[in-house]
Every structure is written in structure tokens, then in C-alpha cells.
Amino acid sequence: MRMSLLLPLLGAVLLAGCAPASRPAPPAAALPPAPVLVAEAIGEPAVDRPLVAHVNAIDLDADGRLDVIACDVRAGRVVWLRQVERGRFEETVLAEGLGAPVRTEVADLDGDGRREILVACMGVVYPNNDRIGSIVVLIADGNGGYTKRVLADRLARVTDVRVGDLNADGRADLAVAQFGYDDGEVQWFEQRPDGSFQPHGLLSLPGAINIVIEDFDGDRDPDLAALISQNTEEVILWQNDGRGRFTPVTLFGSTNEDFGSSGLIATDLNRDGRPDLLFTNGDGFDYAEPGSRPSHGVQWIENLGSGQFRLHRLGDWPGAYSPVAVDYDGDGDRDVLIVSCFQDWVRSPRASLVLFRNDGRMNFTAEPLALAPTHLVTLAAGDFDGDGRPGLVTGGFHAYPPYDRMSRISRWRPVPAP
Numbered sequence: 001m002r003m004s005l006l007l008p009l010l011g012a013v014l015l016a017g018c019a020p021a022s023r024p025a026p027p028a029a030a031l032p033p034a035p036v037l038v039a040e041a042i043g044e045p046a047v048d049r050p051l052v053a054h055v056n057a058i059d060l061d062a063d064g065r066l067d068v069i070a071c072d073v074r075a076g077r078v079v080w081l082r083q084v085e086r087g088r089f090e091e092t093v094l095a096e097g098l099g100a101p102v103r104t105e106v107a108d109l110d111g112d113g114r115r116e117i118l119v120a121c122m123g124v125v126y127p128n129n130d131r132i133g134s135i136v137v138l139i140a141d142g143n144g145g146y147t148k149r150v151l152a153d154r155l156a157r158v159t160d161v162r163v164g165d166l167n168a169d170g171r172a173d174l175a176v177a178q179f180g181y182d183d184g185e186v187q188w189f190e191q192r193p194d195g196s197f198q199p200h201g202l203l204s205l206p207g208a209i210n211i212v213i214e215d216f217d218g219d220r221d222p223d224l225a226a227l228i229s230q231n232t233e234e235v236i237l238w239q240n241d242g243r244g245r246f247t248p249v250t251l252f253g254s255t256n257e258d259f260g261s262s263g264l265i266a267t268d269l270n271r272d273g274r275p276d277l278l279f280t281n282g283d284g285f286d287y288a289e290p291g292s293r294p295s296h297g298v299q300w301i302e303n304l305g306s307g308q309f310r311l312h313r314l315g316d317w318p319g320a321y322s323p324v325a326v327d328y329d330g331d332g333d334r335d336v337l338i339v340s341c342f343q344d345w346v347r348s349p350r351a352s353l354v355l356f357r358n359d360g361r362m363n364f365t366a367e368p369l370a371l372a373p374t375h376l377v378t379l380a381a382g383d384f385d386g387d388g389r390p391g392l393v394t395g396g397f398h399a400y401p402p403y404d405r406m407s408r409i410s411r412w413r414p415v416p417a418p
């Protein structure tokens with residue numbers, strides 16, 4: 001019995017060893033790509049299966065070295081990976097006891113000239129319809145620490161919070177995405193003179209994943225756009241009349257139940273001066289067996305001006321998440337990078353970190369950068385080492401097996417020469 005089991009294995013090994021000399025090479029698509037980048041763990045080592053929902057590349061202490069703020073869902077913490085010297089990061093806890101922190105935004109909320117950290121808290125990341133979401137603000141105490149204040153709670157699960165003066169009264173307001181489950185909403189919170197916040201409803205639908213603030217229609221006031229999943233799959237734009245009254249326009253909609261919207265950013269992808277929208281679809285969280293779907297990939301909505309928009313499919317990738325637009329190769333155009341969380345990591349793994357290289361004419365070609373670690377859900381780019389080129393940081397979200405290629409927070413470097 002043992003021999004009969006061993007023989008096919010040996011045969012396979014020998015065949016593989018002989019293949020290059022005696023048989024034509026398999027087509028390129030069948031070969032696993034050679035990794036270009038390798039992950040280097042930064043911060044504290046993982047003590048369990050990591051669930052890092054968000055990494056934010058930012059120089060928090062303004063010392064000229066880029067740091068990372070991360071949302072550790074497993075620990076209920078927001079942590080700061082301070083780059084204390086070039087390439088060395090020290091982790092400190094900015095806030096703990098948070099219910100599923102999933103995104104941070106650094107901005108001066110109270111107008112005192114110092115930046116606060118806004119934290120979107122889902123309560124729990126797994127499907128739940130209870131009003132367990134909250135918005136937490138971390139306020140610098142002047143001694144290098146931060147004080148936690150709950151700005152709003154008992155909300156449908158909050159996935160994103162952004163800061164901007166939406167009604168032109170000189171006070172910073174909030175744009176808030178609340179995924180919920182059966183019930184969810186999109187709101188903006190108006191900051192009052194006393195520093196309290198008054199919510200205003202924009203949409204009563206579940207599934208908001210991200211919200212962004214930009215002047216999308218070019219009339220010099222901040223508009224909003226959100227990516228909605230769950231019952232519908234849509235990108236919705238809210239045009240501002242300048243005073244915080246918003247008119248919704250649907251820019252994209254899909255009836256594909258498996259579309260799996262997963263991340264939206266505002267970026268001027270074609271560098272024509274008008275902010276565009278770049279979004280991924282790759283969520284596979286809801287399935288009994290989490291994984292990818294054929295429609296997963298990346299697209300962008302080109303802002304043509306005068307309130308006109310055009311959708312472009314940018315490329316396919318299973319489990320695509322967390323789009324980033326940056327001139328990765330330094331040739332002057334913006335490339336797109338994504339990570340992958342949901343795909344079949346056992347039987348047919350594809351890369352977990354992918355570059356879509358721009359040929360300069362807005363044609364993008366996928367180039368796998370790394371196969372492992374797997375289950376990457378968040379990506380940020382920034383010049384960490386001061387060489388003028390973008391470096392990458394990712395977070396691992398290991399909510400389903402296999403658990404053999406895990407990471408918590410990683411910084412990526414070129415594969416060393418042999």
C-alpha cells in the first residue's frame with residue numbers, strides 16, 4: 001500500500017525534474033509567477049490569526065519619516081508603527097477596547113491646528129444587524145499619547161469616516177459609510193459650533209463600504225461618492241449645492257449578486273485635473289466557502305467633467321481589494337496596485353499583491369508581485385525610505401483557511417538577488 005502511494009509521488013517529482021530538458025515548456029500562464037517582492041513583518045509579532053482591516057501610510061509625528069497606523073480587529077486596537085529610524089518601526093497602542101476598528105482618517109477635526117485620528121468601528125466584522133457601530137476620535141494629549149472619545153455610537157456598523165467642511169461654515173464635518181446588514185445608511189455629520197455632531201441622512205440602504213470626498217463636478221465645493229454592496233452594487237455620487245444639500249446620482253450599478261464590491265478611492269487616475277473613482281470588486285466573505293468569483297477585478301470611473309462619467313474595466317483579479325493609484329514604476333503615469341483576500345489559496349493560488357501597470361495610454365496589464373502571504377485585505381503606498389519611490393505596506397486578514405501563509409503587518413521589499 002505504501003509503495004503504491006509513494007510511486008505516483010516519486011513519478012511526479014522525477015517528471016517535474018526532467019521536464020525542462022525533454023518536453024516543451026508549459027505555456028507561461030500555467031507557470032506560477034516568480035515573486036518580485038517579499039514581505040517583511042513590521043510591528044509586534046502576531047499572537048493569533050491576524051485580522052488587520054486597514055493600514056494607513058502617514059507621518060503621524062511629522063518627523064519626516066513615514067509611519068503606519070493600523071486597525072487590528074483581532075486586538076480591538078488602533079496601533080502606530082512609528083518609523084524611529086530608517087527601516088525600523090516601533091509599535092505603540094494608540095487606542096484599545098475598540099469594537100472592530102476598520103479604518104482611520106487623520107485630520108484636524110476641531111480646528112486647533114493639531115490633527116486627530118478618526119476611527120470607523122464596525123462593532124463586529126461578521127454579519128450583524130445590531131446598532132453596534134461607532135465613530136471614535138483619538139485626540140493628541142500633547143505628551144505623545146492619545147485620548148479616546150466616542151463621537152457617535154449605536155450606529156449601523158461603520159466602515160468609513162472622512163473629514164471635510166461639507167457646508168462651508170468653516171468647521172470640519174464627517175462623511176460616514178455605515179454598512180449595517182439589513183439596515184445600513186450613508187450619512188454626513190455636521191459639526192455644530194459647540195463641537196457636537198448632527199447627522200443628516202443621504203441613503204438608507206445597507207452595504208456602504210467606502211465614502212470619499214472630492215469636488216467631482218468641478219464647482220469648487222466638496223461632493224461625496226460611496227461604494228455600496230450587499231443588496232445592490234452601486235457607486236453613488238452626491239453633488240453638493242455648496243451648503244450641504246446633496247443630490248444623488250448613480251454612476252455605476254451591477255445586478256450581479258456575486259460582484260462583491262470591496263474598495264473605492266478617489267484619484268485623478270488619468271491626470272487630467274479631474275478626480276476619478278477607482279474601485280475593486282473581490283469580496284467573498286458571505287459565501288459558505290469563501291472564495292473568488294469570475295467577475296472579480298478592478299474598474300475606474302473616468303470623470304469627463306460637466307457631471308459626465310464613463311466606466312472602464314481595468315482588469316480581472318480574484319479577490320481584489322484595496323485599490324491604490326501611484327506611479328509605481330516612475331514613468332510618469334499612475335499605475336494601480338491591489339491586494340487579494342478571497343480566492344482558492346489551496347488549489348489554484350494567484351498572487352496576493354498585484355501591479356496593474358499603465359502603458360501611458362490607460363491600458364493596464366496585471367503583473368503579479370507576490371504569492372504569499374495570502375489573505376491580504378489592505379494596502380497602502382508611500383515613500384518609507386526616502387528614495388523618492390513608492391513603497392508598499394499591507395495587512396493580513398486571516399478569517400478563513402488555509403492558515404499557512406499568514407502575515408499581520410508587512411512592508412514589502414524587492415526579492416534579494418541570489
Ligand SMILES: [Ca+2]
Nearest residue numbers: 165167169171
Ligand atoms: Ca461645516
Ligand SMILES: [Ca+2]
Nearest residue numbers: 215217219221
Ligand atoms: Ca462640487
Ligand SMILES: [Ca+2]
Nearest residue numbers: 268272274276
Ligand atoms: Ca481624471
Ligand SMILES: [Ca+2]
Nearest residue numbers: 327329331333
Ligand atoms: Ca507608471
